[in-house]
Amino acid sequence: MKAEGRAQTQQSIYGVGVGLRPQHFSYIFKHRPKVPWFEILTDNYLVDGGPMLSRLEKIRADYPIVMHGVGLSIGSTDPLNINYLKKIRQLMEFIHPTFVSDHLCWSSIHGRYFHELLPLPYTEEALNHVVARVEQVQEILGTQILLENVSSYITYRESTMTEWEFLTEISKKSGCLILLDINNIYVSAYNHHFDCQKYLNHIPVDRVAQFHMAGCKDYKNYLLDSHGESIQSPVLNLYQQAIKRFGAIPTSLERDNNIPEFNVLFNEAQQLQEMMNECIYVA
């Protein structure tokens, strides 16, 4: 399936959503916070039954959902894992997500999974390989997918293009949209000495459907995409630049470690929402 432009969504989403974590289920059921939408970690819900699905169904009744996965391994040279895709499709039929996304990376080879978002070399071979697989995935899932730029700690000698060129070409050639992770751009730019603004300027405005925001950790020699703390101020500045260029793109706040009370995340999401509102107002 090759689709053009923005996705045909199940239910439109606006503003700043929050990553849904099991620690917050009770709070959400009790307080029904005014969050415009939630993003789920797809892989946590690819189960046969039980409380996770039941709670998700309850939340889905009140909020739009986007699905964000980590197990697709789109850049692997293994055949696509059809069983995994079938499970994703089943979950899509269950919750009718607005978007379905995963990462532009590889995480498995010879059937062996590393459960890590490993970067690809930015070569013609990898480009053609990923484009063909994205088309196959979109065909199987019956929807346009979003691919996210990952944070990375290595680059390869063989790369012949920049990350932003690679990401753009994948999106244009395969028809997938881009989930632009602002924190990941910042982390990788620090680790590999490139210019964040140059990255943003190169990505075509009409290919970006969602932003991610998260916290990273400074280890002096490098930054780690830790998802365990509040967003760093340079990342907030970059977010502002991104909104100016791409507009009020739906943004989700991710937190996977040191998960605080829901209110803490809600307030951080509100801060992002205010930044988004201000940029729209100025525009």
Add this chain to the structure above:
Amino acid sequence: MSLKELQESFIKAFDSGQEKNQFTQFVKAKHLLSAEKGFSIYLNSIRGGLTSGLSIVFPACKNIVGEDFFNKMALSYIQETPSYSPDVGEYGKYFSEFIKRFPPASHLSYLSDVAKLEWAWHKAFNGLDAKSLDFAKLQDIDVEETNNIQFFMPENASLIESEYPILHIWTISQDDYQGDEVVHLEEGGEYLIVWRKGLEVFIERLTEPQWQLLQAIQMGKTISEIANEFSGDLTQLLPELTSCGWVTDFEVES
């Protein structure tokens, strides 16, 4: 270097655990982030992620041995057990068997069975929802076919047999447990069923006849095969298991 060669070299590098390896030859060194350092960040992240995944599924084991011991045990497991599923929740499948063979845990003879119990809990939590037995369906069976009836336990259920009082050990090893933390291994072993009804996971003790009958059912034996081998009172026990929710379906084996 092809993409496949690069990815294959990562497996070898990961298994070697060495920072300098064939994979890092493909990596561009940076001023502050060498190829070896970059690789080690991934190595540690993979190990850390899998260890964290195991500690979520096996919290009682972690509480019993403490964080340091658990992390070392997890690391040894990771070094010898590749993951063959995109679902990290599947990764602990062989952890109980591994613990049995892990020399530093040899003095904790019950630990492997506690891990088995935690794995069963994890499977019940995410397994298929249990149905209720449809008694009306029984009336549709021809009399001559009744001997070929095969009963089924809920698909999310597991049976566990242990020489140790693992339910007691598991109970006092919960994060929120308050009370006497002494368990005497002489309390003896037990037969358990772990299953989920609705949204709640249950761990229940079974009598020996209940255990034997459920085990026969789990092995797929027909009612006539069970009747031939089983010494207990089936007419009393089968309704008992059914009313507990441990027998939830049947079919006639052709």
